[in-house]
Amino acid sequence: MSTPTSHSSSRKRLLTAAASVALAGAIGLGAVAGGTAPVFAQAVRVESAQAPGFADVVDQVSPAVVSVQVKAKVNPVADRGGSPFFDQRDFENLPEDHPLKRFFRQFGEEGDNNRGQYNRPNRGRDARPRPVAQGSGFFISADGYVVTNNHVVEGGSAYTIVSDDGKEYDAKLIGTDPRTDLAVLKVDADTKFTYVGFADDSKVRVGDWVVAVGNPFGLGGTVTAGIVSARGRDIGAGPYDDFIQIDAAVNRGNSGGPAFNLNGEVVGINTAIFSPSGGNVGIAFAIPASTAKQVVQDLMKNGSVQRGWLGVEIQPVTKDIAESLGLKSEKGAIVASAQDDGPARKAGIAAGDIITAVDGKEVASPKELSKLVAGIAPGKSVDVTVWRDGKAQSFKVGLGEIPGAEKRAAADEPADAREPSSLADLGLTVTRSEDGKGLVVTDVDPSSDAADRGIQAGDVITTVNSVEVNAPGDVTKVLDQAEKAGRKAVLFQISRDNSNRFVALPVNQG
Numbered sequence: 001m002s003t004p005t006s007h008s009s010s011r012k013r014l015l016t017a018a019a020s021v022a023l024a025g026a027i028g029l030g031a032v033a034g035g036t037a038p039v040f041a042q043a044v045r046v047e048s049a050q051a052p053g054f055a056d057v058v059d060q061v062s063p064a065v066v067s068v069q070v071k072a073k074v075n076p077v078a079d080r081g082g083s084p085f086f087d088q089r090d091f092e093n094l095p096e097d098h099p100l101k102r103f104f105r106q107f108g109e110e111g112d113n114n115r116g117q118y119n120r121p122n123r124g125r126d127a128r129p130r131p132v133a134q135g136s137g138f139f140i141s142a143d144g145y146v147v148t149n150n151h152v153v154e155g156g157s158a159y160t161i162v163s164d165d166g167k168e169y170d171a172k173l174i175g176t177d178p179r180t181d182l183a184v185l186k187v188d189a190d191t192k193f194t195y196v197g198f199a200d201d202s203k204v205r206v207g208d209w210v211v212a213v214g215n216p217f218g219l220g221g222t223v224t225a226g227i228v229s230a231r232g233r234d235i236g237a238g239p240y241d242d243f244i245q246i247d248a249a250v251n252r253g254n255s256g257g258p259a260f261n262l263n264g265e266v267v268g269i270n271t272a273i274f275s276p277s278g279g280n281v282g283i284a285f286a287i288p289a290s291t292a293k294q295v296v297q298d299l300m301k302n303g304s305v306q307r308g309w310l311g312v313e314i315q316p317v318t319k320d321i322a323e324s325l326g327l328k329s330e331k332g333a334i335v336a337s338a339q340d341d342g343p344a345r346k347a348g349i350a351a352g353d354i355i356t357a358v359d360g361k362e363v364a365s366p367k368e369l370s371k372l373v374a375g376i377a378p379g380k381s382v383d384v385t386v387w388r389d390g391k392a393q394s395f396k397v398g399l400g401e402i403p404g405a406e407k408r409a410a411a412d413e414p415a416d417a418r419e420p421s422s423l424a425d426l427g428l429t430v431t432r433s434e435d436g437k438g439l440v441v442t443d444v445d446p447s448s449d450a451a452d453r454g455i456q457a458g459d460v461i462t463t464v465n466s467v468e469v470n471a472p473g474d475v476t477k478v479l480d481q482a483e484k485a486g487r488k489a490v491l492f493q494i495s496r497d498n499s500n501r502f503v504a505l506p507v508n509q510g
Contacts, residue, residue: 052209054209057211057262058223061196061260062213062221063194065213065214065221065258066139067134067136067162067215067220067221068134068148068152068153068159068171068256069160069161070131070155071130071157071159071160072129072130132156133156134253135148135215136148136152136213136215136253136254136258136270138213139193139194139195139196140195140197141195142193144169144187144188145185146186146187147183147292148182148256149271150180150181151181153183156173159171161185163193170188171186171187173185174186174299174303175298175305177295177298179239180240180291180305181287182269182292182296182299183299184296184299184300196260196266197265198265198290198293199266204231204244205228209261210226210259210268211223211225212224212246212258212284213260214255214257214258215253216251216252217251224249224250225248226249226282227246228244229246230244231244231245234367235274237272239370240291241367243272244267244268244288245285246268246284247282247284248284249280249284250280251280255272256269256270266289268286268292271287272285273285294375306401307402308374308377308378309342309343309399310343310373310384311338311341311342311345312335312337312342312355313499314334314335314336314355314370315333315334315336315502316365317330317334318504320505321491321502323504324482324487324490325390331363332354332387333355333366333369335351335353335355335386336351336502337499338350338351342400344384344395344397346398347396347398348395349384349386351463351493352502354387355385359376359382376399379399379401381397381398381399384396384397389466425479426449426450427445427448428441428444428445428450429444430442430461433460436470437462437468437470438461438462438495439460439471439472439475440458440460441456441461442457443457449505453504453505455494456496459495460495461492461493462493462494462500465481478490479507483507489504489505489507490505
């Protein structure tokens, strides 16, 4: 039997427990009544700098990029309908139930409406232009001028521009420039087109982002991105190669499309890819904006490009050539020959001169010389600086216009033969030219520097260090002078197949 004290103690514990339950219930009811949900752990989220995207650029430039569809008139296989392998008389001689005759009646080129007329004259159906090429391009003005590649439109007779929104417009060809692979088309429509501008590509650096927009494989507007992977590439495509190399995926159909910087400016026009496997390997080449801008302006204005012409054949200045002529650097372009009717020869520039500057602009290479001269209008006079006889000289040259075909000097006809003579130190055996001008190489020591540098039997040595040589003694005299002057090499002018080049050979073999 419990005591009053124990009853009191038990009651206090029950009251305390009840109060605790009531408090917990109140808290729970309050949470529900207040509308708050249970708190759970947050998903992982890393706050860091985000890589820049290209969507903003693409949104702005895409309306200016178009697909270029080219059609041309394709000659039919035969002037008459029917098979190109059989003459009409052959079919006339076949029995009416012959399988071949039944076949061509049913499936002849004239179709169901002309069944049986397998050899009717062609009524012009094949004369309609048919699709032959498809590439990309872009508007450069609100009134519809479009830039693309020459190889996209070459051979075409009708052109259709398809805009980003799918609208089609007929276009006419304004002009082409095969030397830089550029072309300009014009759309005449009652609308203002979104267009893009050219960037200052002199500020383009290797590693800069580029976005290529075009129509690869005819899929429609497609965007790829990459970086500028090199500049100044010469891929042998033409005399003015100076491509920007990018690693954005460029494929068939991208030709003529633009490569943009992140400001939406055209830094280059996609024109070629390096593809040993036939697919994209991440090396594409774009015509620089500076070249395209100048050419496009000429095409829009004149329909063609007029370039200055110096009238010289040139080659690079090698280390040996520079040493033989006393030059401190390998910059410039050595004149292999000056054409008889060319502006350079008329001004006094001769074979063996090294062109170092044009109008004060330094010439670093033959490619740069070609580009400088091509950028000057024909008829303009320029100051050409050359290195001759150990010093710089200047000539005033009135540039001509590039002729339609290359002109070369004719070969001299032989007269009489001479006895061979040895230039043993050089590994050469020579004889006087039959017309008395120059020395003909009759034999080359295969272990000599001359052989290593490509001199062959049959070559004609016309000058050594710009001095005409018509006898072996003339060569020996020049070699002695070079040795006394401390030169390590001498410069031979070699004529082969009506063309000239320069070869530097070491003189002090000891």
